[in-house]
Amino acid sequence: MYAAERLDGGGAVALKLMHPELSASPEAVARFEREVAATRRVRHPGVVEVYEQGRLADGRPWFTMERLEGVSLKEHLERRGRLPLREVLEILGPLCGALSAAHALSIVHRDVKPSNVFLVRAGGPAAEADAAAHRVVLLDFGVAKLLDLEGAGLTSSRHVIGSLSCMAPEQILGKAVDARTDVYALGVLVYQMLVGEMPFSGRTALALQQMHLYTAPRSPSLVAPLDPALNTPILRALAKEAAARQPSAGAFFAELVAAGVSRVGAQRRALAVLVEVHADEGALDEPDDGLLDDLEAVLPASAGALGRVGLRPSLETGTSVLLSAARPDDAALDVQLRAGVVEALAALWGRLAARPGRDARVHVRICLHAGVAEISAEGEMTGGDLMKLSSWVPEPGTEGVLASDAAVEGLRAGAAGAAGAVGEVEEVGEVGAVQGVRWLLLAPGQR
Known part of the structure; x- marks a missing residue:
């Protein structure tokens, strides 16, 4: 070039x-x-x-x-990491428009991926970070399939055309392709933009092929702090059978937009975790460096660990952080989410107990509760009952990991329909009803 x-x-x-x-x-x-x-x-x-x-x-x-001046979407993602839903839609809208224009002419791109999407800089410093400041251009029709032209194609029984990271099952198998083949690649692309990682990653080409053919991708909201409503259109686009996907790029975009805006500001079922840290009475009158360092280390470490299971910070103070996640509508996914959070809390408690420089004057309490909240399209809690801490947080006193009955419903060992393979709650004790909420002690205070 x-x-x-x-x-x-x-x-x-x-x-x-x-x-x-x-x-x-x-x-x-x-x-x-x-x-x-x-x-x-x-x-x-x-x-x-x-x-x-x-x-x-x-x-x-x-x-x-x-001649285009700007950056590829691949470069943009490498600089920015996962993107907010608003920016994803600003990129996806023009991209789906370009694909729809190609599909209307019986052209299937067959290689939609970040390096083939170009963000043309419109000018000004904001263009580097704002997708709205770009013109979005789809590149490289070199492996496109022109369905209405006769003659030899670019594939043979021994050679698969396209990029394996975003290749639909029918491409891998050498079957007929159509617009839904590009919809699959869009699903991969959107998954990567919103989650920050690919839906499938194998160490070898054969392993990656097998994942595209036979492995179900993890729900995006279980990997990143996203509204579970976004799972449905993305996972539909990633269906193994073309007939189960959206029929067109435009239909996929419309479903994603609808999922992103339909519940903004609406009351949703959600989980909340409050991590609190405090020092012994009088310890802060003349604090030493060890005490202050330990106090300052607990909350960032907790937020980082819980973020890996989809909990997102919603409210922070100097001594506490409130994290939340919307609960999926699907019952099995809801159990999986709650069991994963319980397991993460147990692991976090163990790490906090063994943390370097731990000061015996520093105490931690973690409370897990389920209720309703206003959840943004990007999974952030913006209001609702769970934001009203005084309505559900127990009074100071009990130290350890506490969970409300509502948060662990169906997970308790021996309960009918318990989570089983995904984890069961083992109770250390019972705190009793506090603020009208029944609390269970999952891990005792540290000594």
Whole structure:
């Protein structure tokens, strides 16, 4: 790829020229020419415009297209990590529009991935961080399938076209592809943008293939602090059978938007964890460095550990942090979430007991409760009963890990329908009813 200037004064262009070693490969030449043909047919702001094409004296093909200034989505994600839902939708909308334009012309892209999505900088410092300041462009139609053209394709029984990280099962198996093949890749892309990791990752190509074919991806809200309502459209897009996916890119985008906005500000079932730390009475009158260091270490360590199971900080003070997560509507996923949180609390309590520099004057209490709250589309608790701590937090006194009966319902050892393989609650004792809430002691205070 070269930066060039048009001789007719038409301005700056990008010149794509085939490498000499590749020009001897009929398949590579076919792919190059396929990219030109497909790109020229799709007239859409989200697809790069091709100007001219030709061949050099040595037979190598070339074409010119508009020169784009900006960054790929791959680079953007490497800099930013997981993106907020608002930004994901700002990127996804134009991308789905470009794919819909291609699908209307019977063109299936077959290689939708972050490196093939380009964010064209509109100008100004904000453009680096704000997707709204970019024009979103879909690149590389080199492996696109033109369904309405006859002739040899780019695949054979021994060669699969596309990038394995985002490849639909039917591509892997060499079956017929259509718009729903690109919907699968969009599902992978959205999963990566919202969660911060791929739905599947294998150490070998064969392992990754098997995951795409046979492994169900984890629900996004169980991996990152997201509204569980987003699980449905994303997991539908990642269905193994094309017939179970959304029929088009536009339909996928519409479902994701609806899931993202339908419950904003609505009352949702949720879990809340309050981590509190305090020192012995009088210990802070003349504190030493060891005491202060230990006090300051507990809350960040707790928030970090609980964040890995989907709990997100909602309220922080100097001596406490409140974390929350929306509960899935699906009963099995709800049990999985609550059991995972209980296990995480037990593990956290063990680490806190053995933390380096632990000061005997520092005391910690962790309370787990289930109730209702207002949850944003990105999984943040913004209001509701769980934010009213005085309505459910026990009075000071009992130290350890406490859980309300509501939070561990169905998880207690021996209960009908207990979680079993995903974990059961083992009670150390019972605190009793406090603030109208029945509390159980899951881990005793540290000595």
